[in-house]
Amino acid sequence: MVKKKPTMRDVAREANVSPAAVWMAIHNKPGVASETSQRIWETISRLGYTVKSVSDDPxxxxxxxxxxxxxxxxxxxxxxxxxxxxxxxxxxxxxxxxxxxxxxxxxxxxxxxxxxxxxxxxxxxxxxxxxxxxxxxxxxxxxxxxxxxxxxxxxxxxxxxxxxDNFTAGYMATRYLLSLGHQDIAVLPGPEKYSSLVDRLRGCMAAMAEVGLLIPPEWLPKPLSGYPLKGYQQMKEIIALDRRPTAVVAISDKTAIGAMEAIREFGLQIPDDIAIASIDNIAESAYTRPSLTTVHVPxxxxxxxxxxxxxxxxxxxxxxxxxxxxxSELIVRESSGPARNLSLTGDRI
Amino acid sequence: MVKKKPTMRDVAREANVSPAAVWMAIHNKPGVASETSQRIWETISRLGYTVKSVSDDPxxxxxxxxxxxxxxxxxxxxxxxxxxxxxxxxxxxxxxxxxxxxxxxxxxxxxxxxxxxxxxxxxxxxxxxxxxxxxxxxxxxxxxxxxxxxxxxxxxxxxxxxxxDNFTAGYMATRYLLSLGHQDIAVLPGPEKYSSLVDRLRGCMAAMAEVGLLIPPEWLPKPLSGYPLKGYQQMKEIIALDRRPTAVVAISDKTAIGAMEAIREFGLQIPDDIAIASIDNIAESAYTRPSLTTVHVPxxxxxxxxxxxxxxxxxxxxxxxxxxxxxSELIVRESSGPARNLSLTGDRI
DNA sequence: TTATCGATTTGTTTAGTAAACACCTGAGGA
DNA sequence: TCCTCAGGTGTTTACTAAACAAATCGATAA
Missing domain, CATH: 3.40.50.2300 (Response regulator)
Structure with missing residues (x-):
């Protein structure tokens, strides 16, 4: 007996369903439960059934x-x-x-x-x-x-x-640091050609402006192209200044991770000396030390x-x-904390 | 034996079909042959079954x-x-x-x-x-x-x-006035409970902050509830100040129309003494004197x-x-113009 | 007397099938 | 050579069983 090419009906019999069900599974139309569909696909590959041209026009x-x-x-x-x-x-x-x-x-x-x-x-x-x-x-x-x-x-x-929601994300992150009592806030922006990063920055600015604050230019360092972790260089610039901010908003989690490295390297504590918050909520940011306060982007x-x-x-x-x-949604983790001088005196904004 | 109200299942049994089929016939969904549907409807009226949500389900x-x-x-x-x-x-x-x-x-x-x-x-x-x-x-x-x-x-x-795009609209209007050389810009906001008006205001603030400016509190008068044309009252407050802005962003065209009335009443010229831009582009705003520069909202x-x-x-x-x-789209009309002192000297920002 | 809860009824949806249908294909006959 | 027609193949229709959700109805408690 010669093996013939298996047909849809063979697959159906083998998988204990009707030919119609097989057809529906192949064309993923409604009417087959996902587990049934899985069984059908399994059977298809087991029998080596070749699906006809799935679409008339690829x-x-x-x-x-x-x-x-x-x-x-x-x-x-x-x-x-x-x-x-x-x-x-x-x-x-x-x-x-x-x-x-x-x-x-x-x-x-x-x-x-x-x-x-x-x-x-x-x-x-x-x-x-x-x-x-x-x-x-x-x-x-x-x-x-x-x-x-x-x-x-x-x-x-x-x-x-x-x-x-980049604008709102920037706004939320900044607003949260403000609510903790920080007033001296730096922002690490991204390259201007990325509209999403520009929007985030504008959100930060709006949150600051709403409480009558401006971000001083020296606390808003332009990113240098070519460095792998941009936040690292940007943060180093800021730390070198006479007057240091008590909190930083990083435009992305990656930037934040670089910035945290720079802060640590300088021997400062996060969040006690400098609090940090950012935007993205990439998988890594839950496992940094300390874990990163960030705004989740779905x-x-x-x-x-x-x-x-x-x-x-x-x-x-x-x-x-x-x-x-x-x-977006604010995810509060360990990298943010109240402003030090304020937390000691119990003052708040 | 007391007659009970017949149910869908009674009809189904009587017509030799499933309740689902009866349901489909009633709601004329695909899946019932017309002759079956006819039989079902016949049975429905014979048993006196009253269809719940009427006809084609209003x-x-x-x-x-x-x-x-x-x-x-x-x-x-x-x-x-x-x-x-x-x-x-x-x-x-x-x-x-x-x-x-x-x-x-x-x-x-x-x-x-x-x-x-x-x-x-x-x-x-x-x-x-x-x-x-x-x-x-x-x-x-x-x-x-x-x-x-x-x-x-x-x-x-x-x-x-x-x-x-309320944020961008506020940003655009403000940005445009800035580009004309204005630096002393007031904003007439709306009630805070309207999120769209809040967003517009944040756009204004972000545009200002981007060039290192804050809107002074006295140039940001809260709207008073109860007045029909809120902008009128807000603008009067500002005009009464020692230092007057050279330009104003009104949070809506209606506000702007009120504000223009106040400016005119005070004997100042638009746009020469005070330029004005707003957001909405309602039909009227093309026919005000002078016509209103505004951001179109579709x-x-x-x-x-x-x-x-x-x-x-x-x-x-x-x-x-x-x-x-x-x-959104910026519509430039007559109510905006270059800052007076700057336009004379040819300076620009 | 009025809420509240649980059981039951009633209506709706999902996941499936049987059977018909349309289309191709290829062997057999004029 | 051409027709045709049986049968195989994929596709669609008409329908169902069973699960699900919503409304209803009592019984019970507040």
Whole structure:
């Protein structure tokens, strides 16, 4: 007896379900419980059943996800790792393939756009890219391809985007330090080309301004490009000053980790000498010594949302460009504490 | 033997189908053959079964739109008129009825929530209400009714909402005046209970802070409740001061119109003595003398979007709560001009 | 008398099937 | 060579069992 190619009905019999159930599992339509679906898929691979062309048109079920190589290895990166995971899983759930593309330089990306890459996908998500200029966005728009920006936005071009609540995050972190009695607060900003980091900084400034304070320029050191942990250099500059702040807001957890290193190296205590708070809540920040007070940004949810909105753009045209902003939450850990002189006297603001 | 009211299961047994089939026939969902459906309907009338939620289920196609009576007459109101128009037209396009409800006081709204109002609608939009407290939101959430907030948000409760880009609008207006060379800028804020107005103010503050400026407290007069054109009173306070600003940001066009009245009354020229910019771009602001420089907020689009998102919440549960923010645009008109002393010397910032 | 709780009824949704359907394919006959 | 028609394959429809949620109704307690 010769082995014949197994059919859908063979799989169904083997997995103790109906052919219809197998079909639904393959096309992940509603009507199969996830555990049943799992059993079916197991059976499929066991019998070596080859699924017919999942989609009539592969282009119609593929989306691009463009990301800087800078944050290599991006998949492992604490922030975009989560975003990518969310995006990809939501895409899969909807029967889409994700064409993940990383690039190094601007011209490389332009090449991509010109070399028919855009014609092999139904939509494109662009993750946090400081180098996306308005011209580039216009060029993208001209292709008529549905595009969504992640953690990036332009106020001159109205493009749908998915963002953390960066302004509120900056505001919350600063506001929290203020509420602990700190008045002398420094901020470690990021490169200006990243709109999300600029928004965070503005949130800090607004929180300060609300209680009648300005951040002195020497407590707002520009980041130097090229250093791996930018916060380290920035913090060293500040520590060297005559007058030191009692608290610091770092624009990202990574910056904070660098800054904490600098503070420790100088022989100061966190939070007693300098309190620190930041933004992101990447996985590491719970395990630093001391653990980091930070503002949680729902990274996985952002990925999911980015796909959902992109999907919507693909299937039903003409909607209103929206900034989709997900909520942030302050996570208080050990790196923040009351201002020293105030805590001793029991004063408060 | 006493006749009892027949139930869905009685009908099902009598018509030789499952209760689910009866249910589908009643709600004409796909999944029942027309002849089966006919038999079911026949049985229904034969047994005298009374269908609960009538015909095509009106509840499923009605949404509530809750709005303060304060902004009377709301339909005519320059801001919410547009929002309501957008919401209603989008609802109509989708076959929904809009149950527009205005109320006066907090307790009146609570009555609404308790008196089964929430059970007569499939979803609820709540327009800009400063009196929506977190408790109230929690109460709303408990009803499990899909809810969307318009021009209002809480950072403590994660509820989907549709907002203008208030922060950016405040930032843009202020930034523009700064770019004209003004340094002495006053801001006319709104009541703190309106989160959208607070956000606008924070945008102003951030723009100022970015160039190292704070708004002096005497140039930031709290609004007095009870006056019809709040800006009028606020501006009078400022004009009476020894040192007057060269420019003013009004938190809304209505405030600006009041402020312009006060400036004119005092015998000063706009924009030569005091420049003014604001936020909203209501219809009137193009026809004031001088016409008003303002930041456009796409009001109609907000209404459309609010319905779209609410519709989505109704039809597919479990999505991520998002702040949906529509883009703003600066509209330069006559009420803004360069700072007088600077324009004469040709200095610029 | 009025709340409160638990059990039961009633309506709704989910996860599944049987059977029909549409489409291809290939062997057999004119 | 062409037709055709049986049967295999994937897909869809019409329906159900069973779980679930919401409303209702008593009994009981406050």
């Amino acid at each position: 282009v119609a079920h593929t989306v691009g996800l463009l990301i800087e190589k800078g944050s290599i290895p991006a998949i492992m990166d604490s922030f975009y790792g989560d975003v990518i995971r969310g995006f990809q899983s939501e895409a899969q759930r909807n029967g889409y393939h994700v064409n993940l593309v990383m690039y190094d330089r601007v011209h490389e990306r332009l090449d991509l756009l010109r070399n028919g890459f855009t014609r092999s996908i139904a939509g494109l998500a662009v993750a946090n890219d400081g180098d996306i200029t308005p011209d580039m966005v216009i060029e993208l728009k001209k292709t008529n391809l549905p595009v969504i920006l992640i953690e990036n936005h332009l106020d001159s071009e109205y493009i749908p985007c998915v963002l953390g 990274k996985m949810e952002m990925g999911i949302l980015a796909f959902q909105r992109l999907h919507h753009l693909i299937t039903s045209k003409n909607d209103i460009p929206v900034k989709n902003i997900v909520y | 509840v499923a196609h009605t949404v509530g739109l809750l709005i303060e009576k304060g902004s009377i007459p709301a339909i005519m109101d320059s801001f919410y008129g547009d929002v309501i128009r957008g919401f209603q037209s989008e609802a109509q396009r989708n076959g929904y009825h809009v149950n527009l409800v205005m109320y006066d006081r907090v307790h009146e709204r609570l009555d609404l929530l308790r008196n089964g109002f929430t059970r007569s609608i499939a979803g609820l939009a709540v327009a800009n209400d400063g009196d929506i407290t977190p408790d109230m939101v929690i109460e709303l959430k408990k009803t499990n009714l899909p809810v969307i907030l318009i021009e209002n948000h809480l950072d403590s409760e994660y509820i989907p909402c549709v907002l203008g 009001k109609m689009e907000m209404g459309i979007l609010a319905f779209q998102r609410l519709h989505h919440l109704i039809t597919s549960k479990n999505d991520i709560p998002v702040k949906n923010i529509v883009y």
